[in-house]
Amino acid sequence: xxxxxxxxxxxxxxxxxxxxxxxxxxxxxxxxxxxxxxxxxxxxxxxxxxxxxxxxxxxxxxxxxxxxxxxxxxxxxxxxxxxxxxxxxxxxxxxxxxxxxxxxxxxxxxxxxxxxxxxxxxxxxxxxxxxxxxxxxxxxxxxxxxxxxxxxxxxxxxxxxxxxxxxxxxxxxxxxxxxxxxxxxxxxxxxxxxxxxxxxxxxxxxxxxxxxxxxxxxxxxxxxxxxxxxxxxxxxxxxxxxxxxxxxxxxxxxxxxxxxxxxxxxxxxxxxxxxxxxxxxxxxxxxxxxxxxxxxxxxxxxxxxxxxxxxxxxxxxxxxxxxxxxxxxxxxxxxxxxxxxxxxxxxxxxxxxxxxxxxxxxxxxxxxxxxx
Amino acid sequence: xxxxxxxxxxxxxxxxxxxxxxxxxxxxxxxxxxxxxxxxxxxxxxxxxxxxxxxxxxxxxxxxxxxxxxxxxxxxxxxxxxxxxxxxxxxxxxxxxxxxxxxxxxxxxxxxxxxxxxxxxxxxxxxxxxxxxxxxxxxxxxxxxxxxxxxxxxxxxxxxxxxxxxxxxxxxxxxxxxxxxxxxxxxxxxxxxxxxxxxxxxxxxxxxxxxxxxxxxxxxxxxxxxxxxxxxxxxxxxxxxxxxxxxxxxxxxxxxxxxxxxxxxxxxxxxxxxxxxxxxxxxxxxxxxxxxxxxxxxxxxxxxxxxxxxxxxxxxxxxxxxxxxxxxxxxxxxxxxxxxxxxxxxxxxxxxxxxxxxxxxxxxxxxxxxxx
Numbered sequence: 001x002x003x004x005x006x007x008x009x010x011x012x013x014x015x016x017x018x019x020x021x022x023x024x025x026x027x028x029x030x031x032x033x034x035x036x037x038x039x040x041x042x043x044x045x046x047x048x049x050x051x052x053x054x055x056x057x058x059x060x061x062x063x064x065x066x067x068x069x070x071x072x073x074x075x076x077x078x079x080x081x082x083x084x085x086x087x088x089x090x091x092x093x094x095x096x097x098x099x100x101x102x103x104x105x106x107x108x109x110x111x112x113x114x115x116x117x118x119x120x121x122x123x124x125x126x127x128x129x130x131x132x133x134x135x136x137x138x139x140x141x142x143x144x145x146x147x148x149x150x151x152x153x154x155x156x157x158x159x160x161x162x163x164x165x166x167x168x169x170x171x172x173x174x175x176x177x178x179x180x181x182x183x184x185x186x187x188x189x190x191x192x193x194x195x196x197x198x199x200x201x202x203x204x205x206x207x208x209x210x211x212x213x214x215x216x217x218x219x220x221x222x223x224x225x226x227x228x229x230x231x232x233x234x235x236x237x238x239x240x241x242x243x244x245x246x247x248x249x250x251x252x253x254x255x256x257x258x259x260x261x262x263x264x265x266x267x268x269x270x271x272x273x274x275x276x277x278x279x280x281x282x283x284x285x286x287x288x289x290x291x292x293x294x295x296x297x298x299x300x301x302x303x304x305x306x307x308x309x310x311x312x313x314x315x316x317x318x319x320x321x322x323x324x325x326x327x328x329x330x331x332x333x334x335x336x337x338x339x340x341x342x343x344x345x346x347x348x349x350x351x352x353x354x355x356x357x358x359x360x361x362x363x364x365x366x367x368x369x370x371x372x
Numbered sequence: 373x374x375x376x377x378x379x380x381x382x383x384x385x386x387x388x389x390x391x392x393x394x395x396x397x398x399x400x401x402x403x404x405x406x407x408x409x410x411x412x413x414x415x416x417x418x419x420x421x422x423x424x425x426x427x428x429x430x431x432x433x434x435x436x437x438x439x440x441x442x443x444x445x446x447x448x449x450x451x452x453x454x455x456x457x458x459x460x461x462x463x464x465x466x467x468x469x470x471x472x473x474x475x476x477x478x479x480x481x482x483x484x485x486x487x488x489x490x491x492x493x494x495x496x497x498x499x500x501x502x503x504x505x506x507x508x509x510x511x512x513x514x515x516x517x518x519x520x521x522x523x524x525x526x527x528x529x530x531x532x533x534x535x536x537x538x539x540x541x542x543x544x545x546x547x548x549x550x551x552x553x554x555x556x557x558x559x560x561x562x563x564x565x566x567x568x569x570x571x572x573x574x575x576x577x578x579x580x581x582x583x584x585x586x587x588x589x590x591x592x593x594x595x596x597x598x599x600x601x602x603x604x605x606x607x608x609x610x611x612x613x614x615x616x617x618x619x620x621x622x623x624x625x626x627x628x629x630x631x632x633x634x635x636x637x638x639x640x641x642x643x644x645x646x647x648x649x650x651x652x653x654x655x656x657x658x659x660x661x662x663x664x665x666x667x668x669x670x671x672x673x674x675x676x677x678x679x680x681x682x683x684x685x686x687x688x689x690x691x692x693x694x695x696x697x698x699x700x701x702x703x704x705x706x707x708x709x710x711x712x713x714x715x716x717x718x719x720x721x722x723x724x725x726x727x728x729x730x731x732x733x734x735x736x737x738x739x740x741x742x743x744x
Binding site: 048049081084247248253264269273274277284285287290291292293294295296297298300301302303304305306307308309312 | 420421453456619620625636645646649656657659662663664665666667668669670672673674675676677678679680681684
């Protein structure tokens, strides 16, 4: 029987990762197709569901090389937060690519037979997956599964940031993990579309990498003059919107302070005890730091910090806009939206302590691909 | 010459409060009227401009009883933030009430001659003030200056909270300073309009006061079970929006956590690693605690925290809606929108160390009125 990766939180406060045997899927409706999965990325957005908040530093391996089992303990606090999924063995994997081997009777499903497609929808860490034809993106002729596996999450997230910027009346962007796979993609989009972008990185090597890729504004948060350098870059671009994948710590507040200081330099900005009346926004879309978000004041009263996620964004803009964005991804799959993998793993290899220690770090610029 | 209260930040990092002699104002346009000011409240929103961030615990008095002068030092950090107002002697006072003693030629200005009106617009801590007729609200027959002095800031802020709730699709409210003058007013509005309201107070005596006034949901933040009690009250009301005057500390995050926990109890809410998809919002409209806002996570990804101010709100809803809100204030001036003062001061008495120590505390339920 085909294998599917599963994440289970047991009532004894233990996470258990394993490969389950599941029935071979068939098209359940006339609009469904069945993919023989070929590749699926390990995105940061997959790891929350995969690890369930368990302490992976204490993970232990058991089982066999073909059927590995990983266990790891959950703290009481995390266990309480996970109450709703205790005992429910959950499939994982937001996106991937594969070849359509069966389809329902509808023309849309039949048209995909034999095609290599990318798909979004969970449970992609599996050998087979049935999905609605409408959720598939047919890959351009000659595209490999590795090229297509990350078609959705990073590309649509990066495009969604630029779209959100325009929809909410901003004219430039700040991105706090500039050197990440997503950050490099966003940099390519902004260069192509003429959108001023401030890239924040955490090491000078990352700054050099982004500058080589044409980035005009790169600020290194490890610099002793970070706040001043950030303010300069924000003033140069006029950015009043930032997307932050880090979450915890002081960064969101530092961004607001830098934006407010940059606005204060604009001509005609006199003193107001409430700060400028220009709205400054930070959207937190990730949690690389799960600690508290600390906003030290000093940015006036026209500000917002909030969560941002891809799926609510796609719902908000509607199917027509989503289709346009998807088409752009397909058209620029090997250029703007190229993903780069530093490690390839089989399903079984993904459940080894060594692999988890590597992809679990979510190190900037590193990304693993599961070959199915 | 008439007196006007002034706040000056000197280049030597000293705040100086004094009474300046200013020319008797006359109508500068045909639409202006001149008020002989009679009363003006010391609102928390006035104190930022008045004190300029100076350390008032170190304030010193000089001058005479008729022309007192108060000085207080500013820290280097505050001084840097106040750069734009150094050397500029600023009048203070957002609102007040007085009698119209002169008017321009326009019918609107002439119609107000001899009327007692409330006015909004700064520089109200003065014996006379010229304002556009359109900025005046004629008080009902028989209303006193004390009754009319606080017509705008608190009433329109409280009405603005309920309006914002409706405009942004929420159905209930949380207010974090329930026993304040504004909080008691908001409680009366919500009772009258049938809006479920959770009142947070900081002492049990304040809880009793609000319950006597008909409040159904009062939570005491000094309770050891505060988080659980807050969650219960939020679950009972369905509140997903809070207005917070405190700002610094953990409260905004606690509100989001309580809202998310209350939403999780609703039928049909299964586990999602991103939390519920119900948007939860906290608007910070004050800074009783000027420390950092600390948001400990645990409320999913559908959330926002941001600044909220009366004036941008009024601009957003437009003049027609503002007029409706003002008319409601006039109609319910001595009931829903009654203000209660615990201290009355002359202009000169307002500039004494004793008075500043009292109104500078912004203690809940205490409010001072300047008799002009």
